[in-house]
Amino acid sequence: MTWLTDPNPALTVLIVAMLAPVLTVAVGSWKPELARIVAVGTGALAFGTALWATASDEATFSRMWIETWDVRFALSFDGLAAMYTLLATGIGLFVAVYASGYMPLHREHTRRPPIDDTRFFGYLLLFMASMVGLVMAQDLILIFVFWDMTAVASFFLIGFDREEEDARESAQMALLVTVISAFGLLVGALLLWREYRTFSLPLIFEDMEPSSTVTWAVALILFAALAKSAQFPFHFWLPRAMVAPTPVSAYLHSAAMVAAGVFLIGRMYPLVALDERLGNFLVAIGAASMIVGGLIALTRDAFKQVLAYSTVSQYGYVVVMFGLGGSDGVMGATFYVIAHALAKSALFMMAGAVTESTGTLTLSETGGVARKMPLLAAGSLLAAAGMMALPMTIGFFKDELFFTAASAQGRAMQLFSVLGASLAFAYIGRLWTGIFLGEVRQEHRQVPIMLTWPVVVLGGLTLLGGLWVEPFRQIASDAASASIRHDVELHLAYHLDTRAENMMAVSVYAAGLTLLLTERWWRMGLSSIVSIGSKLGPARIYLMTLRGAVRLSDSLHGFEVRDLRSRIASILGPAGVLVGLAVLFTPTEGSFVVGPIERSDIPLITMVTAAAISGLVVTLPRDHLRLALTLSCVAYSLAVVYAFLGSPDVALVAVLIETIFAVVFIGMLVLMPRSTLRFETQVRPARWRIGRDAIIASVAGGMAFLVAWSALSRPSASTTVIARQIELTPLAHGKDIVTVILADFRGFDTMGEITVLAIAFLGILSLIRAGRLR
Amino acid sequence: MTTELSKISARILLLPVLMIAMGLMVKGYADTGDGFSAGVIASLGIGMQLIIFGHGEMERLPLIRFAPYGVFAGLFIALLTAFVPSMRGENLFTHWPPAGEAAPHFGMLELITAVVFDIGVFLVVFGFGVGVLGAIARGESRMMQAEEREARGSRVRTGNDEAGTPT
Numbered sequence: 001m002t003w004l005t006d007p008n009p010a011l012t013v014l015i016v017a018m019l020a021p022v023l024t025v026a027v028g029s030w031k032p033e034l035a036r037i038v039a040v041g042t043g044a045l046a047f048g049t050a051l052w053a054t055a056s057d058e059a060t061f062s063r064m065w066i067e068t069w070d071v072r073f074a075l076s077f078d079g080l081a082a083m084y085t086l087l088a089t090g091i092g093l094f095v096a097v098y099a100s101g102y103m104p105l106h107r108e109h110t111r112r113p114p115i116d117d118t119r120f121f122g123y124l125l126l127f128m129a130s131m132v133g134l135v136m137a138q139d140l141i142l143i144f145v146f147w148d149m150t151a152v153a154s155f156f157l158i159g160f161d162r163e164e165e166d167a168r169e170s171a172q173m174a175l176l177v178t179v180i181s182a183f184g185l186l187v188g189a190l191l192l193w194r195e196y197r198t199f200s201l202p203l204i205f206e207d208m209e210p211s212s213t214v215t216w217a218v219a220l221i222l223f224a225a226l227a228k229s230a231q232f233p234f235h236f237w238l239p240r241a242m243v244a245p246t247p248v249s250a251y252l253h254s255a256a257m258v259a260a261g262v263f264l265i266g267r268m269y270p271l272v273a274l275d276e277r278l279g280n281f282l283v284a285i286g287a288a289s290m291i292v293g294g295l296i297a298l299t300r301d302a303f304k305q306v307l308a309y310s311t312v313s314q315y316g317y318v319v320v321m322f323g324l325g326g327s328d329g330v331m332g333a334t335f336y337v338i339a340h341a342l343a344k345s346a347l348f349m350m351a352g353a354v355t356e357s358t359g360t361l362t363l364s365e366t367g368g369v370a371r372k373m374p375l376l377a378a379g380s381l382l383a384a385a386g387m388m389a390l391p392m393t394i395g396f397f398k399d400e401l402f403f404t405a406a407s408a409q410g411r412a413m414q415l416f417s418v419l420g421a422s423l424a425f426a427y428i429g430r431l432w433t434g435i436f437l438g439e440v441r442q443e444h445r446q447v448p449i450m451l452t453w454p455v456v457v458l459g460g461l462t463l464l465g466g467l468w469v470e471p472f473r474q475i476a477s478d479a480a481s482a483s484i485r486h487d488v489e490l491h492l493a494y495h496l497d498t499r500a501e502n503m504m505a506v507s508v509y510a511a512g513l514t515l516l517l518t519e520r521w522w523r524m525g526l527s528s529i530v531s532i533g534s535k536l537g538p539a540r541i542y543l544m545t546l547r548g549a550v551r552l553s554d555s556l557h558g559f560e561v562r563d564l565r566s567r568i569a570s571i572l573g574p575a576g577v578l579v580g581l582a583v584l585f586t587p588t589e590g591s592f593v594v595g596p597i598e599r600s601d602i603p604l605i606t607m608v609t610a611a612a613i614s615g616l617v618v619t620l621p622r623d624h625l626r627l628a629l630t631l632s633c634v635a636y637s638l639a640v641v642y643a644f645l646g647s648p649d650v651a652l653v654a655v656l657i658e659t660i661f662a663v664v665f666i667g668m669l670v671l672m673p674r675s676t677l678r679f680e681t682q683v684r685p686a687r688w689r690i691g692r693d694a695i696i697a698s699v700a701g702g703m704a705f706l707v708a709w710s711a712l713s714r715p716s717a718s719t720t721v722i723a724r725q726i727e728l729t730p731l732a733h734g735k736d737i738v739t740v741i742l743a744d745f746r747g748f749d750t751m752g753e754i755t756v757l758a759i760a761f762l763g764i765l766s767l768i769r770a771g772r773l774r
Numbered sequence: 775m776t777t778e779l780s781k782i783s784a785r786i787l788l789l790p791v792l793m794i795a796m797g798l799m800v801k802g803y804a805d806t807g808d809g810f811s812a813g814v815i816a817s818l819g820i821g822m823q824l825i826i827f828g829h830g831e832m833e834r835l836p837l838i839r840f841a842p843y844g845v846f847a848g849l850f851i852a853l854l855t856a857f858v859p860s861m862r863g864e865n866l867f868t869h870w871p872p873a874g875e876a877a878p879h880f881g882m883l884e885l886i887t888a889v890v891f892d893i894g895v896f897l898v899v900f901g902f903g904v905g906v907l908g909a910i911a912r913g914e915s916r917m918m919q920a921e922e923r924e925a926r927g928s929r930v931r932t933g934n935d936e937a938g939t940p941t
Contacts, residue, residue, distance in 0.1 A: 667910035
């Protein structure tokens with residue numbers, strides 16, 4: 001009842017966000033046409049809850065999750081969480097509205113059933129929910145869980161058109177790059193745990209001190225963050241991910257997936273600030289991404305490719321600002337994410353709307369759209385102006401903050417930031433003018449208003465942010481304060497003077513405009529440089545690694561499943577070698593002892609010898625029946641050994657197992673075709689194969705012998721356990737220790753074993769039923 | 775070859791075998807043997823019937839038909855004994871009665887949950903043994919039928935050949 005009367009905002013936001021995909025899938029499985037309505041409704045509810053939580057006091061929620069490792073289910077709706085939650089749910093809402101117009105058209109093109117709407121909105125909202133969880137999580141393990149949830153949801157979204165090979169490959173690439181790098185986050189978290197004995201971020205921040213372990217841990221976490229934000233050299237997955245339906249691109253590549261990466265940098269910022277080298281590393285990576293992404297964006301022809309590389313480049317800005325650090329850098333980075341998310345999602349949606357209307361995908365096929373779709377042109381012009389950092393838009397301030405942070409670092413950084421911003425000006429300008437101006441070169445059809453209005457509203461917000469920046473400033477200030485962990489205040493206003501930031505902005509406009517107008521001169525040269533780069537770039541390394549890994553795995557698998565012999569060899573051979581290595585590196589003192597032999601041991605030795613002889617004899621017979629019976633001999637002699645050793649339970653089980661095994665073995669022989677059996681008894685294997693098999697068998701057997709010998713030479717370690725179990729047996733109401741161990745002390749093991757038995761049972765039945773033995 | 779003697783001895787031996795199996799299971803906590811060995815012995819007893827009488831005859835017994843489901847029933851029973859304690863906030867596999875308390879008796883038999891778990895093990899093993907042996911026996915009888923049909927078919931065909939086809 002306490003939660004109902006006094007709801008915890010952090011928990012409420014997560015619950016509402018998590019309910020959104022559940023409700024959508026539940027209703028959508030019943031009536032697919034309702035999925036989009038429910039999706040928009042629940043998305044709006046999540047956004048409303050996020051607004052309410054932002055307005056209420058900062059809330060935290062914490063429950064112990066895994067006590068042994070001090071893992072908590074800890075959430076906090078602080079400034080940083082508020083900002084990213086508002087972005088994820090707000091942009092998510094716009095994307096859901098847009099998708100409810102877009103998806104029916106997309107399904108029509110690709111001939112998909114209506115139920116696919118349910119899938120689409122389910123994954124979209126699952127992504128939103130994971131993102132909301134991620135930004136509130138205060139525990140590194142919880143962060144890791146939500147982090148991977150976003151990766152999984154993005155896999156299904158990017159690969160939504162699963163019939164197309166390109167979509168599947170791109171989805172796999174996005175998943176591999178972001179999930180493999182996520183191990184950096186996990187390993188970093190474990191390193192931090194080793195240092196501070198907790199996964200809780202607030203506790204780590206309290207105790208943190210610079211040390212090389214912490215630097216390594218943070219570097220690994222940054223690795224995960226940079227790969228997720230598609231920073232150089234992991235930028236290649238993002239343009240490939242453009243095969244996804246446009247709403248997915250608009251969401252993942254503006255406010256969600258790539259934003260998760262820079263969010264993580266923001267969350268870990270206090271640790272990043274501990275070591276200057278980490279900041280320099282971020283500056284280097286971010287700068288490379290800015291330039292590489294910007295240059296490639298200038299040469300792309302497809303709308304979505306231009307936008308994809310522009311995202312790489314503009315997240316490069318954010319990373320550079322985090323690297324420059326200080327309150328200026330962090331505030332700039334934080335504000336940049338807001339401004340970018342608004343404008344970029346609008347531009348992606350614009351690209352989708354144009355394609356839906358005209359059927360064209362590239363700049364060279366398109367032109368003069370403004371005359372046919374004036375509303376879209378106006379809305380996206382505002383968004384583009386925001387991206388190009390024109391005054392009276394929110395984008396102006398994002399660049400101003402960037403210039404402030406850069407100016408503090410001296411002339412070179414100033415120059416570099418102007419260069420980067422001019423690139424952004426040029427590629428966005430090129431995209432917008434290329435689509436909307438010029439001659440009309442294509443057919444147009446009517447598109448639903450749901451494809452236009454989100455663009456107009458987001459464009460309007462970009463403009464509003466330039467005129468009335470206060471609410472955005474407040475959100476960014478709170479978020480930056482949460483990152484730095486002390487209160488900072490962002491000051492944003494227009495100044496009509498010749499301060500450095502203004503002069504830099506003016507030079508950006510000049511340089512950008514020049515680039516835009518001189519396109520025809522640099523186009524060819526830049527394209528050839530870029531195509532060389534993309535041939536030799538990291539994408540190629542990724543593909544080669546992937547192909548090599550697949551080939552290696554295929555050849556190993558091929559060897560393993562070729563026949564029974566190679567299957568056994570592939571288990572026994574490596575096992576023998578590994579055990580041999582273990583024997584080599586273990587101190588052998590007192591391990592290989594030959595104890596005294598007494599008269600009472602003679603029966604035992606006789607039976608062991610019998611077992612050994614029958615073991616050798618097994619290699620001789622060639623027909624199957626005799627082989628089965630000789631194998632039984634080995635086991636029966638061993639059963640007698642157990643009986644002599646005074647363990648009737650084990651001896652009984654050994655005899656029984658052997659009997660049923662022999663019966664089943666012979667039964668199986670009956671089921672096999674006679675001709676196969678006859679063939680196998682007559683054919684003689686090649687000499688080298690006999691030799692190879694003998695070597696594998698000797699290595700495996702010899703190593704097993706060594707291990708058994710050394711274990712039996714020092715039985716002392718386990719005697720205390722056995723003594724304890726003997727002592728406890730009467731307490732467990734038993735008199736037979738073996739049974740008590742099986743059913744009580746090690747009940748869990750027995751449970752596992754009978755589960756394996758049940759699974760094997762199903763396997764055997766299906767093998768015999770399908771007639772595979774014939 | 776199945777003789778009258780083997781048929782009679784198989785029939786006579788079945789009940790004692792099953793009884794020994796029951797005995798091993800019930801006494802498991804006090805003496806040698808447990809649910810596992812009991813399951814193997816019982817399924818060997820059934821296996822003997824399958825070998826002697828063949829699948830066709832044995833299939834009519836409900837025990838043979840339903841024994842394979844014992845695998846899942848047993849698994850379920852074992853899981854119950856494992857997880858019911860966790861609902862009361864105790865660790866998995868906390869058996870009842872707890873250490874030190876006297877267990878209720880039924881004659882000489884002590885009633886404890888560990889034995890229930892052991893019965894689950896028995897059912898899994900028994901179902902496994904009977905299921906696998908039954909499947910083999912069924913395959914075998916089908917194979918024999920197919921061979922018979924083939925033999926009859928080839929005889930018919932040779933007959934035809936002799937009757938008319940010119941060579």
